[in-house]
Amino acid sequence: MAAGDPSLPPEEQCPQLSTTVSSPVIDEEIPGLPEPREEAGPPPPSARPKRKRDLSSDSEDDLAELLEPDPEPVWSVETLSGLRMKLKRRHLSTVRPEHHKVFTRLLEDPEVKKFLAWDKTLRVSDKYLLSMVIAYFSRAGLFSWQYRPIHFFLALYLANDMEEDNQAPKQDIFYFLYGKSYAQRPAFHKLRFQFIRSMGWKIWVSREECEEIQAYNPELWVWARDRTNLT
Incomplete structure (x- = not known):
């Protein structure tokens, strides 16, 4: 039975978010996210004005996030035959501690x-979809203080869009946020x-x-959200 079905008892209905979180309007933009272009394509590089960031207006935490270097690549031995060795570049996540802190907050x-x-x-x-939320936070390029609950729901919706073959369950996010209304x-x-x-x-x-x-942070409580453990 779909979430938000009027035949469900009141305790099974999708709860509603407050208007400060669940009602993003067209004129209200997420801090730090660019406005989509309406024209056919981007202007040529020569026509784009060069802008310099005023670092004097950033806090110490923001500057630390800007200046922290990217992690160095890590290599491991894949095969070893006599004196010949084949190396494999290990995947190294770009997720930094501040992204984990944002998610935990x-x-x-x-x-x-x-x-x-x-x-x-x-x-x-589940735990894998929630892990993707942190990965998306690390890629979005926002400062830690800019993330709000709406970012959590945007990232979780996108994770479901990418990973789930059955696309119906992600509609539960809409039911939770807006009920049966399609306006938002x-x-x-x-x-x-x-x-x-x-x-x-x-x-x-x-x-x-x-x-x-x-x-x-293996002890974080959401990592126990494992579908294989459900009866």
Whole structure:
């Protein structure tokens, strides 16, 4: 039975988010996400004005995120035959500690906690899909303080869009946010497009990276959300 079905008893109905989280309107943009272009294509590089960032206006934490170097590549031995050795470049996640902190902070948001408690069957929020949320946070290029609960739902919707063969369950996110109303869905999809573009269209996340993200803090309670453990 679909979520939000009027035949369900009141306790099974999808809870609603407050308007500050669940009602992104067309004129309200996510901080740090670019506005989609309306023209046919981007201007040539020579026509783009060069802008320099004023670092004096950034906080110390923001500067630390900007100046922290990217991780160095790691190599491991794949095969060894006599004196000949074949190396394999290991995947190294670009997720940094601040992205894990942002995710942990958002898990304490009342509406996010309510949503995770509501998704008892882990249809849209098992541990791998939640790992992808952190990966997307790391790619979006926002400062830690800019992330809000709506980013959590955008990233989780995108993770389901990428990984789940059955696309129906991701509609539960809409039911949770807006009930049966379709009025806010175009605005949500506009924000989703901005979020994808802020990641440079890099939306595929490997299972290896998901497991690496979980291993950073293996005691975090959401990593127990394993579908294989459901009876």
